[in-house]
Amino acid sequence: MSQTLTTIDWSVQPPYLHPAYTSTVKRSPQRPLIPLPQTLAELSGPVFGYDDLAPLDDDLTKNAVADGEPLGERIIVTGRVLDENNRPVPHALIEIWQANACGRYIHKNDQHPAPLDPNFAGTGRVLTDANGGYRFTTIKPGAYPWRNHPNAWRPAHIHFSLFGTNFLSRLVTQMYFPGDPLLSYDPIYNGIPDEEGRRRLISQYDHEVTQPEWALGYRFDIVLSGSAMTPFET
Amino acid sequence: MLKQTPSQTVGPFFHNALIRGDQNILATEQARGERITIRGRVLDGDGAPIPDAMIEIWQPDARGIFQHRTDPRHAEADPHFRGFGRAETVNNGEFCFVTVKPGQIAVDENQAVAPFINVRIFARGMLIHSLTRLYFADEAANATDPVLSAIDPARRGTLIARRVESADSTTYQFDIVLQGDGETVFFTP
Numbered sequence: 001m002s003q004t005l006t007t008i009d010w011s012v013q014p015p016y017l018h019p020a021y022t023s024t025v026k027r028s029p030q031r032p033l034i035p036l037p038q039t040l041a042e043l044s045g046p047v048f049g050y051d052d053l054a055p056l057d058d059d060l061t062k063n064a065v066a067d068g069e070p071l072g073e074r075i076i077v078t079g080r081v082l083d084e085n086n087r088p089v090p091h092a093l094i095e096i097w098q099a100n101a102c103g104r105y106i107h108k109n110d111q112h113p114a115p116l117d118p119n120f121a122g123t124g125r126v127l128t129d130a131n132g133g134y135r136f137t138t139i140k141p142g143a144y145p146w147r148n149h150p151n152a153w154r155p156a157h158i159h160f161s162l163f164g165t166n167f168l169s170r171l172v173t174q175m176y177f178p179g180d181p182l183l184s185y186d187p188i189y190n191g192i193p194d195e196e197g198r199r200r201l202i203s204q205y206d207h208e209v210t211q212p213e214w215a216l217g218y219r220f221d222i223v224l225s226g227s228a229m230t231p232f233e234t
Numbered sequence: 235m236l237k238q239t240p241s242q243t244v245g246p247f248f249h250n251a252l253i254r255g256d257q258n259i260l261a262t263e264q265a266r267g268e269r270i271t272i273r274g275r276v277l278d279g280d281g282a283p284i285p286d287a288m289i290e291i292w293q294p295d296a297r298g299i300f301q302h303r304t305d306p307r308h309a310e311a312d313p314h315f316r317g318f319g320r321a322e323t324v325n326n327g328e329f330c331f332v333t334v335k336p337g338q339i340a341v342d343e344n345q346a347v348a349p350f351i352n353v354r355i356f357a358r359g360m361l362i363h364s365l366t367r368l369y370f371a372d373e374a375a376n377a378t379d380p381v382l383s384a385i386d387p388a389r390r391g392t393l394i395a396r397r398v399e400s401a402d403s404t405t406y407q408f409d410i411v412l413q414g415d416g417e418t419v420f421f422t423p
Binding site (some may be wrong): 006007008009012013014015016018021023024025026027028029030031033034035036037039040041042043044045046047082083084085086095096097099105106107109110121122123124159161166167168170171172173174188189191192196197198200201222223224225227 | 235236237238239240241242243244245246247248249250251252278279280282284286290292293294300301302304305316317318339340341347350352354356357358359360361362363364365367380381384385389412413414417418419420421422423
């Protein structure tokens with residue numbers, strides 16, 4: 001009960017108010033945040049298991065097939081989920097969602113005039129293994145326009161939602177792709193205060209992960225908050 | 235220490251991936267304790283409803299036990315109750331959970347801690363989620379609760395859900411104001 005966990009590190013996390021991302025202007029708190037004492041409610045957290053997964057949840061190229069294969073560039077995304085002490089986070093639930101290869105989501109509010117793919121839903125779930133490792137297969141998402149400012153385009157990205165070992169390790173983020181020229185124009189990506197932090201959201205092409213004559217490989221490691229401040233308890 | 239991976243907004247298109255089944259129902263009919271509904275609206279700095287937010291809650295069962303191994307009593311946790319819930323807001327900014335009223339949790343024998351639910355808010359326009367707590371208006375322990383007592387009395391009410399009883403159910407009303415007049419008290423996430 002006397003364990004202390006790390007909370008959000010504001011030197012790497014984006015602020016609530018980032019005026020270049022216009023939707024933050026009316027949705028950001030103006031009063032100072034209040035620190036919470038850590039009770040069982042913060043040291044515990046929801047636990048997920050293999051029962052929460054369906055068989056094809058880790059393969060977005062197969063889990064929504066209607067009459068053929070989804071179009072686009074097949075990719076494998078893999079990596080490790082770690083805590084700030086460089087220890088693996090096993091059994092972390094990762095939920096993923098993304099646009100199709102043309103930059104279109106299946107969603108009533110997505111009005112981008114790009115085609116839907118009848119064989120691609122763009123959603124999946126995986127659980128990390130004992131070493132914090134995860135892996136899924138998907139289609140490389142396309143960029144798409146949005147209305148934040150004139151000629152605004154989101155760089156290609158995959159959304160990640162993660163539950164770690166306790167309530168404070170919750171993370172929702174986005175994975176980007178190396179060399180994307182849209183990154184420097186994107187106010188969501190550039191809401192992250194330091195360059196090193198921004199770079200950590202860019203996956204790395206990994207030729208070892210690439211499967212011959214099948215799919216390109218990308219590596220994306222994730223570090224969660226809610227880590228023990230004293231790794232070795234006395 | 236490794237540096238944390240930065241957060242990014244959940245965006246507007248999370249529904250098919252994150253809102254599945256009845257994740258906003260935490261308790262079966264067999265669950266111990268008082269079955270309650272929580273209803274609220276999420277509002278922005280203009281008082282306009284936010285129709286594309288996601289709310290997550292985490293709470294112990296009716297006896298104050300968490301279904302997690304860090305709780306020394308977790309073996310006794312109510313099997314008909316899961317502590318995690320997730321809901322979307324709809325057009326008028328409303329969300330809804332069906333759960334049980336949580337019991338008091340064990341903190342420290344010298345201190346009475348009022349029952350509460352941890353609440354997270356995710357939305358387009360939020361690069362990182364917000365964290366708040368829901369307390370219950372009809373709890374005497376609110377008066378001496380260390381977290382509530384440390385908050386400016388003028389703002390404390392934003393954390394306290396109002397009890398509304400009808401013939402067949404008990405509802406707690408809990409609005410979340412992201413900014414401005416009546417801004418909800420938020421904690422370090």
